[in-house]
Amino acid sequence: MQRQITIVGAGIAGLCAAIACAEEGADVRLLEAHEHLGGRGRSTDGPYKANLGPHAMYDDGDFWAWMRERKILPQSCNPRLTAARMRINGQIRRMPPVDVVPGVLRLRGREAPVDVDFRTWAGRQAGERVAEMLSRAAGVFTFHHDPGELSADFLWSRTVRLLLTIPSIVRYPVSGWSTLIGALESRVRELGVIVETGSPVDALPDPPVIIATELHQARKLLGDETLSWSSGNTLCLDIGLTHRRGDPSVVSDLDEAGWIGRYSATNPSIAPDGQELIQAQMPIRPGESPDQAALRLERFMDAAVTDWRARERFRRRQVMDGRSGALDMPGSSWRDRPAIDRGEGIYLAGDMVAAPGMLAEVAWASGVEAARLALAAAGAPRLARAA
Numbered sequence: 001m002q003r004q005i006t007i008v009g010a011g012i013a014g015l016c017a018a019i020a021c022a023e024e025g026a027d028v029r030l031l032e033a034h035e036h037l038g039g040r041g042r043s044t045d046g047p048y049k050a051n052l053g054p055h056a057m058y059d060d061g062d063f064w065a066w067m068r069e070r071k072i073l074p075q076s077c078n079p080r081l082t083a084a085r086m087r088i089n090g091q092i093r094r095m096p097p098v099d100v101v102p103g104v105l106r107l108r109g110r111e112a113p114v115d116v117d118f119r120t121w122a123g124r125q126a127g128e129r130v131a132e133m134l135s136r137a138a139g140v141f142t143f144h145h146d147p148g149e150l151s152a153d154f155l156w157s158r159t160v161r162l163l164l165t166i167p168s169i170v171r172y173p174v175s176g177w178s179t180l181i182g183a184l185e186s187r188v189r190e191l192g193v194i195v196e197t198g199s200p201v202d203a204l205p206d207p208p209v210i211i212a213t214e215l216h217q218a219r220k221l222l223g224d225e226t227l228s229w230s231s232g233n234t235l236c237l238d239i240g241l242t243h244r245r246g247d248p249s250v251v252s253d254l255d256e257a258g259w260i261g262r263y264s265a266t267n268p269s270i271a272p273d274g275q276e277l278i279q280a281q282m283p284i285r286p287g288e289s290p291d292q293a294a295l296r297l298e299r300f301m302d303a304a305v306t307d308w309r310a311r312e313r314f315r316r317r318q319v320m321d322g323r324s325g326a327l328d329m330p331g332s333s334w335r336d337r338p339a340i341d342r343g344e345g346i347y348l349a350g351d352m353v354a355a356p357g358m359l360a361e362v363a364w365a366s367g368v369e370a371a372r373l374a375l376a377a378a379g380a381p382r383l384a385r386a387a
């Protein structure tokens, strides 16, 4: 007889695991601490649709293909790059300095090693200046104060995919990530999954069970101190402001690894008429307070967005410490992260575990792999055989 599969946590990982299990006919119970599903994929209610974390989906990835196959892909738009800017040596520019372009081209097509840091590897091939600029440019997806110290393979594969691929693979869900969460939730409900919200789990349910919480929460629930991995620490500011012609659409900070995105430029539905929604980030340095990082972020905004202080209508500030996905240090890859299979019918899913992909793609990939293993443990081996 098939046993019920319990899933703890209804972010991207838990929702996708629930869908993968229920599609194979399993009896699934999904327990979520919060009143609403989606975890870090939620957006704010109200006139400004500010995402808690993510903005971008990637249309070349397996998560995207999986949603398309199920006809649950949300409507999405491409970033508008015509008004893109960068900060270099305190100056806002439209184009990178021409002398760094040959160095970047020299790196294209090369495989980077796992066991060396990016700065050292890229510096040897293309010179220190190129290595430094590319390191800072990676702040947008690493949320780390010094991306150059990460594994060269980790940083370079993501840089090529995200920043150097034309046309861009980046897509923003129209009306924010809550649209994507809404699509996953509808599928979960259509498949008859039992969903219990406002149900924080404080003792491990009977197996088979998938723990799809953040890694520090899984550590507590499983009483396993080994469950940890590197992640970013960043200050995020969401600013609603009145429209002004000529505002940049994105600003990449090649001085301090920050980022400014005027997401309403491509996705006007996330701000009220005549207004814009900017989401900006600045990685917090070791020993630095969030207030100090906020001052640096505001100075970056001063340089890049004319008159923004006088135009401000809405603000939300968040510190995202250890919540922006896994970072692999030199000598380690995704395979070295905490394993999905914890033994005895317990499985781990989320964006900090041993699964491939980028950011939320890791949550999806680990969710479907945990589902495959849980199905086999529950006595529903169809998916296990297929995989």
Ligand SMILES: Cc1cc2nc3c(=O)[nH]c(=O)nc-3n(C[C@H](O)[C@H](O)[C@H](O)COP(=O)(O)OP(=O)(O)OC[C@H]3O[C@@H](n4cnc5c(N)ncnc54)[C@H](O)[C@@H]3O)c2cc1C
Pocket (backbone or CB within 6 Å): 008, 009, 010, 011, 012, 013, 014, 031, 032, 033, 034, 037, 038, 039, 040, 041, 052, 053, 054, 055, 056, 057, 199, 200, 201, 202, 212, 213, 214, 217, 221, 236, 320, 323, 324, 325, 349, 350, 351, 358, 359, 360, 361, 363
């Ligand atoms: C600033 C920032 C920007 C980002 N940008 C991007 C981006 O552009 N693109 C991208 O792909 N990804 C991005 N990410 C990463 C993305 O947000 C995450 O990878 C993804 O949302 C993680 O999903 P998850 O299901 O693993 O975890 P979560 O979304 O954290 O879900 C875990 C769930 O478990 C629940 N839970 C926890 N403990 C318990 C308990 N004891 N009992 C019951 N329920 C519990 C929580 O309430 C939560 O709903 C970004 C993240 C941040 C912070």
